[in-house]
Amino acid sequence: MMKGQYFSFDAIIAxxxxxxxxxxxxxxxxxxxxxxxxxxxxxxxxxxxxxxxxMGPGYPPRVDCIDMNQMGLAISENDGRISxxxxxxxxxxxxxxxxxxxxSAYNLTVEVWIGNEVTRFGPEINLDLVxxxxxxRRVVSVYxxxxxxxxxxHMDVYLYR
Numbered sequence: 001m002m003k004g005q006y007f008s009f010d011a012i013i014a015x016x017x018x019x020x021x022x023x024x025x026x027x028x029x030x031x032x033x034x035x036x037x038x039x040x041x042x043x044x045x046x047x048x049x050x051x052x053x054x055m056g057p058g059y060p061p062r063v064d065c066i067d068m069n070q071m072g073l074a075i076s077e078n079d080g081r082i083s084x085x086x087x088x089x090x091x092x093x094x095x096x097x098x099x100x101x102x103x104s105a106y107n108l109t110v111e112v113w114i115g116n117e118v119t120r121f122g123p124e125i126n127l128d129l130v131x132x133x134x135x136x137r138r139v140v141s142v143y144x145x146x147x148x149x150x151x152x153x154h155m156d157v158y159l160y161r
Contacts, residue, residue, distance in 0.1 A: 043106060043159050047136040050102050051157045054110065055080065055138065065090035071101035073112075073140075073155075081143040081150065087112050091119050098122045106159040114142050114153040125158055133160040 058065075058072025065071060065086060073082040073090065093101070098108050098121050107130075109122035127133065135158050142151045 041134070043132060043134040043161075044136075046104060046106060047134045047157050047159045050104055050108065050110075050159065051136045051138050051155065053102055054155065054157070055082075055140070065093055065101075068101055070103075071098070075143060075145075079143075081141045082112070082155075084114070084142050084144040084151075085146070087119050087142070090121050093121055095122050104159065106161055109158040109160075111156045111158075112140070112142070112153060113156070114151050125160060130160040133158060 054071060054073050056072040057074045057076050058068045059070040060068065061072075061076060066089070071090065071093075073086050074080050075083050095107070098110070099106075102108060107122075109120065109125055111121075112119045125133065135156055138155045138157070140153050140155050142153050143149075144151070
């Protein structure tokens with residue numbers, strides 16, 4: 001009759017694999033729970049709402065940003081490209097005007113990047129002075145109506161308090 005050993009090499013390897021699987025599962029569970037908690041934050045939801053608002057034509061449509069009640073950068077409801085002329089016009093709006101036109105309760109800064117050039121609406125953010133900040137980046141197609149050219153860029157929406 002043959003006898004087996006309880007702590008054979010196979011049992012040790014199996015125990016190590018089991019422990020590594022449990023540690024990996026716990027780590028994954030913790031990261032998913034943290035990610036879901038972050039995605040459900042009120043500020044992130046508000047940042048997505050503001051970025052969606054800016055991707056629309058605004059109200060009333062086809063007027064300068066200064067005359068808008070609800071801010072939007074798109075050319076029209078059917079044409080989702082962002083107007084380069086409207087971007088330049090909106091850069092004149094101060095922080096309070098930006099908050100009023102987006103109906104946001106948070107401090108807000110928007111940056112539109114076309115190549116290496118940036119146009120900013122609102123104040124520059126000093127990260128040492130803010131408690132929470134949320135950034136949403138949207139890829140945008142920018143259209144220059146005078147030269148009939150289109151460019152690819154991105155828009156960053158920062159909400160902070």
